[in-house]
Amino acid sequence: MTTALEIKNLHVNIGDQPILKGIDLLVKQGEVHALMGPNGSGKSTLAYTLAGHPAYEATAGQVIFGGEDLFEMEADERSRAGLFLAFQYPASVPGVTLAKFLRQTINSRRQAEDPEDKGISIPQFRRFLKEKMDMLGIDHKFAGRYLNEGFSGGEKKRVEILQMATVEPKIAIMDETDSGLDIDALRVVSEGANRLREEFNMGALVITHYQRILNYIKPDYVHIMMNGRIVESGGPDLALKLEEKGYDWLREKHGELEEA
């Protein structure tokens, strides 16, 4: 059975400020959707809202994930149900090592299934972690470092994908995972994501400003968000058109939205 993320007429406020003004989007497992749009248009707001950040308040609309009302679930339940967000700006967690954190993400899943579960064994976890780190070209010494503390921009992004590979989500939202990655890292990270697609039929919502990542993670659909609405949807060529022409033609086409 494939899982879908279905967003219907979603309105979201931050404080009193309306940010998302009616989003409709259907992402099915196995599909890749690219979400593009100018700075401040609301892409990360959508991502945070879906992941369950408490500061984002849905004022109207609905999101169904795997047949369930997403807003009835806490952030941790959403994750365990198979929804993943690779953050644009990952928080750092001082005092908690990457290894300890990843082990806990695995154990929390096992214990949600079976409260008696004693967790993954240390040797098994070590093997697992080593394999994933090698796949993403992450130095093993990162395992002992505090999560994201002092990591460079690109290192944080790699570690987001390492987390994605650890939890094997059904649908992943990748919020500007490409920004901050060098050319080689972009390829390695994209290959990692593609492998998850092949192995687990992962679906993806790839938020980006550039065509580059889409050369590796090939989108089935491209959507453009402006001022809290999706104003244009199309196939892969829409991203190429943006790359070439920028956003002005869309601003002209949807000029009235700018004032709203």
Added chain:
Amino acid sequence: MMTAFTQDSVKKLSATLNEPEWMLAFRLKAFEIYENTPMPTTSNEAWRRTNIRRFKPDEIGPSINGDAATSWEIPDFLGKELTGEEVGGSLLQIDGVTRQYELSDALKEQGVIFCDMHTAVSNHPELVQKYFMTEGVQVTEGKFAAMHGAFWRGGTFLYVPKNVKAAAPLHSVLWSVNGKTFTHTLVVLDEGSEAIFMDEYASGEEAAGLHNGAIELLVGDNANLIYAGLQDFGQNMWQFNHERGRVGRDGKLDWVTSMMGTRLTKAFQTLELDRPGAWGRMSGIFFTNGRQHLDLDTQQNHNAGNTVSDLLYKGALREQSRTVWQGMIKALPGSQKIDGFQANRNLMLDKTARADSIPGLEIEADDVACTHASAIGQLDPDELFYLMSRGIPRKTAVEMSVQGFFDPLMRRIPFEGVRNRIFDRIVEKIG
């Protein structure tokens, strides 16, 4: 019948312990000071934030034979710890009476002395007479230092001879059942020696009474001591402690303190850097909940130039608990090239808790780099969200975040088993 803190009790205690004349004389002198020193009140500057009006010492009384625990039972988790790790010497005392004792042949051959304080008084009188409450804690420091001098019982003596690097760490557990605990820790590291010592004092929740302890850490020239003093009493205990570490030329003292229990604690902890090249680091870990009150008074005294001190005390607070940290860095006139740092960070887990943080500098030299920092914060909601967004339930996320807050200090505790025990305690306290 109740036994009070009287001169007669001093004599009885000393007789019970079969002490030599000189120790009885020492106790009697301390008792005289005890009698002539009034109980501190909030009008004493050092006690301004800690009110002990409800503390009635004579309702608790000293620990004289007969009061000693009849129960020989050691809580499982303590027994396990004593044997679980690679330890060169271990000591378990219950209410000041030694119940288990081991010292490895390797340490014996090195000439390391590790035993309970009473054995030290009998077998090593020259060392005890020279170092017991002479260079470290003084009986004249206050009411409770004097009380301790007169009524001390139990605790550990560690002596490492010149140029000896103790082959393995040492570990004491001082457990209380009757809630009358007056333990004395005396560590003497002779020139060029090294040791690691974990000193735990604890009780079950049922123990009600007093811990009036003293800790003396004397680190000679070029010597290197790692010491962790870990307190985990039940919440019906009062605690009044005097603690002093002294460091000689190019010596090092790495001093970790953890405080989890008691209803009320007032501890004076002083680091004396006596000679050029001396280095001292003080790390504090504490977690209060309920109506616990914890007041820590720290001093970093740079008595010579070219000395470095580094203090970081971190506390987590819940419910109506209250903590006070008052720190002072002092530099004597003429002590140049001094580097002193102090920081206190508190994590407020409930709005009803209160933490006071009072740093201070008294610097009479000019070539100095002394800084302090204090901060009060809550759990970071973005950090919690991040953990939860990976499938970790809120409760576990909070536990991880609090453990993370303490982790850099926990890493300074040399035994994993003991670290885990403190972690478990923290998780328990988060509730």
